[in-house]
Amino acid sequence: MTQAKIGIIGGSGLYKMEALKDVEEVQVDTPFGPPSDALIVGTLAGAKVAFLARHGRNHTLLPSELPFRANIYAMKQLGVEYLISASAVGSLKEEAKPLDMVVPDQFIDRTKNRVSTFFGEGIVAHIAFGDPICQQLANVVADAVASLNLDGVNLHRGGTYVCMEGPAFSTKAESHLYRSWGATVIGMTNLPEAKLAREAEIAYTTLALVTDYDCWHPDHDSVTVEMIIDNLQRNAVNAQKVIQETVRRITENPFVSEAHSALKYAILTPLDKVPTTTKENLSLLLKKYL
Numbered sequence: 001m002t003q004a005k006i007g008i009i010g011g012s013g014l015y016k017m018e019a020l021k022d023v024e025e026v027q028v029d030t031p032f033g034p035p036s037d038a039l040i041v042g043t044l045a046g047a048k049v050a051f052l053a054r055h056g057r058n059h060t061l062l063p064s065e066l067p068f069r070a071n072i073y074a075m076k077q078l079g080v081e082y083l084i085s086a087s088a089v090g091s092l093k094e095e096a097k098p099l100d101m102v103v104p105d106q107f108i109d110r111t112k113n114r115v116s117t118f119f120g121e122g123i124v125a126h127i128a129f130g131d132p133i134c135q136q137l138a139n140v141v142a143d144a145v146a147s148l149n150l151d152g153v154n155l156h157r158g159g160t161y162v163c164m165e166g167p168a169f170s171t172k173a174e175s176h177l178y179r180s181w182g183a184t185v186i187g188m189t190n191l192p193e194a195k196l197a198r199e200a201e202i203a204y205t206t207l208a209l210v211t212d213y214d215c216w217h218p219d220h221d222s223v224t225v226e227m228i229i230d231n232l233q234r235n236a237v238n239a240q241k242v243i244q245e246t247v248r249r250i251t252e253n254p255f256v257s258e259a260h261s262a263l264k265y266a267i268l269t270p271l272d273k274v275p276t277t278t279k280e281n282l283s284l285l286l287k288k289y290l
């Protein structure tokens with residue numbers, strides 16, 4: 001199968017990477033079913049990358065319907081070691097304005113209905129998740145943003161991303177609650193992805209693209225899709241520039257992340273006691289420990 005060391009998951013508004021050259025559409029199947037769409041493998045800034053539209057290229061999947069395990073496993077099958085997630089978010093802080101970019105370093109889980117582990121079925125593992133983002137990769141993304149001086153875009157390094165279930169946006173009471181927790185942005189997708197990427201020993205970071213002020217802000221109407229569509233499109237243009245610059249920087253300076261050995265001390269079950277089917281389904285994750 002075609003290989004790529006860098007993966008990109010595009011969220012709302014980012015369904016395609018325009019600058020990708022020599023594009024190949026790869027239909028990947030995984031032990032967890034098919035991913036959200038075909039993976040698009042191509043060359044970006046001289047490097048092979050794999051792009052996946054998180055909600056499908058026509059945005060047909062709800063956040064709760066996303067095949068998170070298949071998406072991450074498919075990236076692993078292609079050999080991805082660094083994964084950049086571009087995601088639309090609402091802002092929970094005055095200073096993070098629509099069109100700004102946030103590179104968060106923490107998450108709060110408010111999801112209710114997601115499978116966010118590869119383990120179970122006879123194998124138990126507990127990954128460390130105190131630092132859910134690969135800080136080295138986050139720094140590369142943030143430095144890429146800073147170097148580009150994008151018009152009207154401020155960069156916010158660090159911050160907490162609240163991951164809610166959706167698909168309805170938050171109530172005002174919830175939005176104020178998350179603000180009282182000190183959270184920075186809110187979205188519906190990145191936490192399960194970050195957990196699964198860590199279990200798959202892939203370095204993961206989020207490029208959060210602010211589209212709105214959620215519903216807490218007294219001077220802005222509560223968020224609706226109609227009101228953010230324009231920002232989604234403008235963010236998608238900027239995100240592609242950032243991703244291209246990030247890919248260039250990773251290729252120039254590849255690095256080893258702690259995420260790349262996240263399973264080393266995480267698996268509790270002796271591997272010779274793991275049922276064969278489970279071992280087969282997780283072979284890509286387990287093979288270096290067998």
Ligand SMILES: CSC[C@H]1O[C@H](OP(=O)(O)O)[C@H](O)[C@@H]1O
Pocket residue numbers: 010011012013054055063086087088089166187188189190225
């Ligand atoms: C377009 S508004 C809500 C929608 O946008 C975000 O998606 P993604 O994280 O894939 O960019 C948010 O999580 C919701 O799914």
Ligand SMILES: Nc1ncnc2[nH]cnc12
Pocket residue numbers: 088089090091164169170186187188211212213214215223
């Ligand atoms: N306000 C918001 N809440 C949740 N997800 C979002 N994605 C973009 N804006 C959002």
